[in-house]
Amino acid sequence: xxxxxxxxxxxxxxxxxxxxxxxxxxxxxxxxxxxxxxxxxxxxxxxxxxxxxxxxxxxxxxxxxxxxxxxxxxxxxxxxxxxxxxxxxxxxxxxxxxxxxxxxxxxxxxxxxxxxxxxxxxxxxxxxxxxxxxxxxxxxxxxxxxxxxxxxxxxxxxxxxxxxxxxxxxxxxxxxxxxxxxxxxxxxxxxxxxxxxxxxxxxxxxxxxxxxxxxxxxxxxxxxxxxxxxxxxxxxxxxxxxxxxxxxxxxxxxxxxxxxxxxxxxxxxxxxxxxxxxxxxxxx
Numbered sequence: 001x002x003x004x005x006x007x008x009x010x011x012x013x014x015x016x017x018x019x020x021x022x023x024x025x026x027x028x029x030x031x032x033x034x035x036x037x038x039x040x041x042x043x044x045x046x047x048x049x050x051x052x053x054x055x056x057x058x059x060x061x062x063x064x065x066x067x068x069x070x071x072x073x074x075x076x077x078x079x080x081x082x083x084x085x086x087x088x089x090x091x092x093x094x095x096x097x098x099x100x101x102x103x104x105x106x107x108x109x110x111x112x113x114x115x116x117x118x119x120x121x122x123x124x125x126x127x128x129x130x131x132x133x134x135x136x137x138x139x140x141x142x143x144x145x146x147x148x149x150x151x152x153x154x155x156x157x158x159x160x161x162x163x164x165x166x167x168x169x170x171x172x173x174x175x176x177x178x179x180x181x182x183x184x185x186x187x188x189x190x191x192x193x194x195x196x197x198x199x200x201x202x203x204x205x206x207x208x209x210x211x212x213x214x215x216x217x218x219x220x221x222x223x224x225x226x227x228x229x230x231x232x233x234x235x236x237x238x239x240x241x242x243x244x245x246x247x248x249x250x251x252x253x254x255x256x257x258x259x260x261x262x263x264x265x266x267x268x269x270x271x272x273x274x275x276x277x278x279x280x281x282x283x284x
Contacts, residue, residue, distance in 0.1 A: 005126035008112040010056040010103040046140040066095040108225025129203025131255030139247040152241035156204035168200035183242040
């Protein structure tokens, strides 16, 4: 079973300025709760027991969000608000499951994962990128089910327009069915004429612990960063199996201002449908 999840949170969030000049993008609210909580809820529902947050000194507000007891206790004492009490209990539940690792100089996802090496206990672990939200279906749960079947690494994927493949990590594949396929190669942000597939990586990975040794061998690539995709590629070339999970949920990009606004609209629509449906059920 997959019990640990790495969540890289050290990025500067420059694409979200000016909103992120003070507040980390992962704490920006979407329909009444921080972006980050959607990721945590997805993982909890899939059976994850521990989160490893990778933050920097500039993102200390993320740690403060989960360790702000004095503030909450004062408010609860004055207001006696049941909603605030419920939120405080939820935050206390989360923080028991969180470990913090620092990446003060963001050098890519590969470097971020390597910072967690001493904390990873099992042979496989999750990594989730908080810019990528997936609603309507639990993508992490789907991936864990595929991992149980194949006994190997899994990456979430969806098709993207061929003209935009240079914005994504792109997978080559074989043995495809309607739900998954075996990955034969991965290329980070390729040129259009360099790939035959338009299946893109979405920010959900089940990775083997042995990837740490591959990351140590890497030299900085695009953007002078250590890319996790390069380590994945090396493992595939060495005969390690990776499968792509064609997830069934709806993908939302929260990493840009436009995407953040659109995500809020989409999630609020979904919430309204859930509310209306629950009211109808009660009437019946």
